[in-house]
Amino acid sequence: xxxxxxxxxxxxxxxxxxxxxxxxxxxxxxxxxxxxxxxxxxxxxxxxxxxxxxxxxxxxxxxxxxxxxxxxxxxxxxxxxxxxxxxxxxxxxxxxxxxxxxxxxxxxxxxxxxxxxxxxxxxxxxxxxxxxxxxxxxxxxxxxxxxxxxxxxxxxxxxxxxxxxxxxxxxxxxxxxxxxxxxxxxxxxxxxxxxxxxxxxxxxxxxxxxxxxxxxxxxxxxxxxxxxxxxxxxxxx
Amino acid sequence: xxxxxxxxxxxxxxxxxxxxxxxxxxxxxxxxxxxxxxxxxxxxxxxxxxxxxxxxxxxxxxxxxxxxxxxxxxxxxxxxxxxxxxxxxxxxxxxxxxxxxxxxxxxxxxxxxxxxxxxxxxxxxxxxxxxxxxxxxxxxxxxxxxxxxxxxxxxxxxxxxxxxxxxxxxxxxxxxxxxxxxxxxxxxxxxxxxxxxxxxxxxxxxxxxxxxxxxxxxxxxxxxxxxxxxxxxxxxx
Numbered sequence: 001x002x003x004x005x006x007x008x009x010x011x012x013x014x015x016x017x018x019x020x021x022x023x024x025x026x027x028x029x030x031x032x033x034x035x036x037x038x039x040x041x042x043x044x045x046x047x048x049x050x051x052x053x054x055x056x057x058x059x060x061x062x063x064x065x066x067x068x069x070x071x072x073x074x075x076x077x078x079x080x081x082x083x084x085x086x087x088x089x090x091x092x093x094x095x096x097x098x099x100x101x102x103x104x105x106x107x108x109x110x111x112x113x114x115x116x117x118x119x120x121x122x123x124x125x126x127x128x129x130x131x132x133x134x135x136x137x138x139x140x141x142x143x144x145x146x147x148x149x150x151x152x153x154x155x156x157x158x159x160x161x162x163x164x165x166x167x168x169x170x171x172x173x174x175x176x177x178x179x180x181x182x183x184x185x186x187x188x189x190x191x192x193x194x195x196x197x198x199x200x201x202x203x204x205x206x207x208x209x210x211x212x213x214x215x216x217x218x219x220x221x222x223x224x225x226x227x228x229x230x231x232x233x234x235x236x237x
Numbered sequence: 238x239x240x241x242x243x244x245x246x247x248x249x250x251x252x253x254x255x256x257x258x259x260x261x262x263x264x265x266x267x268x269x270x271x272x273x274x275x276x277x278x279x280x281x282x283x284x285x286x287x288x289x290x291x292x293x294x295x296x297x298x299x300x301x302x303x304x305x306x307x308x309x310x311x312x313x314x315x316x317x318x319x320x321x322x323x324x325x326x327x328x329x330x331x332x333x334x335x336x337x338x339x340x341x342x343x344x345x346x347x348x349x350x351x352x353x354x355x356x357x358x359x360x361x362x363x364x365x366x367x368x369x370x371x372x373x374x375x376x377x378x379x380x381x382x383x384x385x386x387x388x389x390x391x392x393x394x395x396x397x398x399x400x401x402x403x404x405x406x407x408x409x410x411x412x413x414x415x416x417x418x419x420x421x422x423x424x425x426x427x428x429x430x431x432x433x434x435x436x437x438x439x440x441x442x443x444x445x446x447x448x449x450x451x452x453x454x455x456x457x458x459x460x461x462x463x464x465x466x467x468x469x470x471x472x473x474x
Contacts, residue, residue, distance in 0.1 A: 232451055
């Protein structure tokens with residue numbers, strides 16, 4: 001059944017924004033009275049009936065709650081220095097949403113090549129990937145860049161595993177041996193030219209641990225996807 | 238140092254095809270006498286000097302062997318029903334090459350949407366990804382499609398783990414619990430509309446085991462990348 005994304009679910013009704021209303025009514029040709037699935041990205045989903053077929057602001061009436069795919073049970077925050085090519089950034093967002101991620105931040109590092117990005121465009125990619133993979137959980141995308149300092153300040157304590165993958169040092173532990181199933185984790189992925197030594201120092205002083213993702217040199221966006229996949233793999237063992 | 242791909246290494250010389258010669262001499266502006274790294278994709282690499290700066294057919298003289306990244310020590314064959322969008326197929330090829338894969342086949346299934354693809358174009362993507370990730374090992378890409386029957390016939394024995402990921406059945410084991418580190422493995426990834434029941438039956442009768450990659454529904458090309466990442470993760474534990 002078609003899955004629609006609602007920006008607000010309240011009092012038994014689900015409200016769709018203009019994008020989603022147009023997609024549902026014009027592209028998918030749904031009409032008043034048709035039933036679809038709807039979620040607000042919070043993890044909850046319902047069957048619902050289209051009660052207001054407005055192409056700019058459709059409204060659905062909730063019918064029955066529907067169980068979604070089981071939550072992945074681990075809190076993953078990926079902070080990534082966005083690659084220069086927009087397509088690579090968008091691929092990253094699509095793939096980690098499919099795999100399962102809780103929060104995504106764009107890292108403003110000294111060597112980040114892309115410093116401007118459109119929040120609404122990236123958000124639409126997340127929504128499309130969530131719907132396509134049949135999930136009811138939308139990753140939280142920070143609307144503002146984070147610097148390494150800000151990322152470090154976000155998690156001052158010890159309760160979250162904090163890692164910074166690199167391929168420059170040998171003899172580092174692998175992410176898969178550092179990650180403990182069930183623990184929340186934050187992964188800081190550097191730009192193509194890597195973090196500066198000062199940024200690495202800041203992260204490590206802030207409790208981040210340098211790790212390897214494997215033997216090969218990975219592109220930024222590949223590293224983000226592989227880190228996410230490794231955490232899920234270890235968690236699911 | 239720049240890494241060049243040679244189609245033939247023989248008698249201390251490395252020969253480049255027209256694509257690679259043009260890239261090295263025109264795009265990267267290398268000249269006669271310059272030193273680069275060269276590999277033939279077999280796992281071996283050398284420093285080499287450009288001795289014939291022909292833009293259509295350059296030649297290098299090998300100097301010293303260079304150790305590449307350690308081989309990943311597991312033989313992975315991915316057979317994937319190519320997705321309709323060329324970009325998605327190309328992403329798949331780039332990413333699994335970065336992660337590490339030995340052989341790639343295009344699966345001709347009953348529901349495969351893309352039945353024509355250009356071998357030379359896909360091969361160029363593999364070469365570019367190998368070079369970008371600093372590897373000396375080029376995945377073998379089959380020049381012809383395989384059907385499920387042909388894939389089954391390829392591995393009649395018990396010495397290779399054979400899996401067919403699906404998201405349609407619950408209570409299946411996960412790939413990560415079926416995979417035994419170090420064992421060669423073949424993974425058959427179906428098209429967007431999944432394998433037909435007959436194809437699944439053929440595979441299972443041929444010793445393939447149905448597995449899950451996780452809880453979420455994944456696109457074809459994502460499933461291929463995630464399967465590859467999971468095998469590497471388990472193997473590296």
